[in-house]
Amino acid sequence: MSTRVLFAAVTAAGLAGAVPQGYCAPDYPTRPVRMVVPFGPGTGSDVLGRVLANRLSEQFGQSVVIDNRPGASGALGTEIVARAAPDGYTLTLATNATLITYPVLAPATTRYRADVDFTPVSLFARTSMMLVTANTPANPRTVAELAAAIRAKPVTFASNGAGTIGHLVTEAFLLAIGARATHIPYKGSGQSHTDVLRGEVLFMTDTPAAALANVRSGRFRALAVTGESRLDALPDVPTFEESDIRNMNLYAWWGVFGPRGLPVPVVRRLDTEIRRTLETPEFKQHLRTLELQAFTVPPERHAAFIRTELQYWQGFLKQTGIRLD
Numbered sequence: 001m002s003t004r005v006l007f008a009a010v011t012a013a014g015l016a017g018a019v020p021q022g023y024c025a026p027d028y029p030t031r032p033v034r035m036v037v038p039f040g041p042g043t044g045s046d047v048l049g050r051v052l053a054n055r056l057s058e059q060f061g062q063s064v065v066i067d068n069r070p071g072a073s074g075a076l077g078t079e080i081v082a083r084a085a086p087d088g089y090t091l092t093l094a095t096n097a098t099l100i101t102y103p104v105l106a107p108a109t110t111r112y113r114a115d116v117d118f119t120p121v122s123l124f125a126r127t128s129m130m131l132v133t134a135n136t137p138a139n140p141r142t143v144a145e146l147a148a149a150i151r152a153k154p155v156t157f158a159s160n161g162a163g164t165i166g167h168l169v170t171e172a173f174l175l176a177i178g179a180r181a182t183h184i185p186y187k188g189s190g191q192s193h194t195d196v197l198r199g200e201v202l203f204m205t206d207t208p209a210a211a212l213a214n215v216r217s218g219r220f221r222a223l224a225v226t227g228e229s230r231l232d233a234l235p236d237v238p239t240f241e242e243s244d245i246r247n248m249n250l251y252a253w254w255g256v257f258g259p260r261g262l263p264v265p266v267v268r269r270l271d272t273e274i275r276r277t278l279e280t281p282e283f284k285q286h287l288r289t290l291e292l293q294a295f296t297v298p299p300e301r302h303a304a305f306i307r308t309e310l311q312y313w314q315g316f317l318k319q320t321g322i323r324l325d
Contacts, residue, residue: 028088028266032063036092038077040070048254049093051286055277074098075110082112086259088266094257097165100309104317105163106324115310119262120302122274123255125287126295128227129169130211133203134196135221143224143243150179157181158192158204163324165252169226170205171320176245208291226250253295271299
């Protein structure tokens, strides 16, 4: 999620040392590939995974089959891949929530680690997060006004679930302004949006894809977005940095990962084909439709990226004391 300036150099040789030497996969894949999506059908990750799988199936000449395995906030399906054979035929569509933040939030019940049990294959998409409130005369019109309201009296904020990226980004905002608010977790954006619009909860942070319809209809007021730049879809909404809120260069991201020990030739083939997919007009359009940005990291820096993500969220959660266990 945090794509802050991160990349300590890591060599591809480091990855090569963790996989069988001399392995070659000139014909990979020779049978269908299973891509585990650790969320249910119709979710944002499922839609994105199916678009990617369909394109890869065409490029490989072999089926890439989506296997939905929801449960435990994505940990159930993710663990299946951690325990799979490292042959390239079982992969996961991972997010920073399933791979990084949930295991840090619930270490007693999560039986995998991103930096130990997986081989990064390819990062390919990310999204900023959007701070919103109901668009009413009484509600804050800027981040500064929201910060003042939070400091003035007890207020509540919504999320789509405890430990979700939206929850944690809001906690990062509260930490940055040195204030507290009461967290009200919901099971998805349907009810959380409804209660923010009703005024039962003052504000929340969600993905642009989830919140944009209510912003465009005038029901939500967008106050700020995370990340390095404004959204093309909402050019008038400032970034947190422009609103004088630091340390909010945070994103939700998606990538393909395999079990630990995935052979280097398989990783290279998969990464090459995913990057080819990113360049196609059809996939670019799908990303725009979902309000996502293409996002890649050089393969030799995948391991450093994951380590930096873990270090950031471990430090953040230690500082805030947030846990799910």
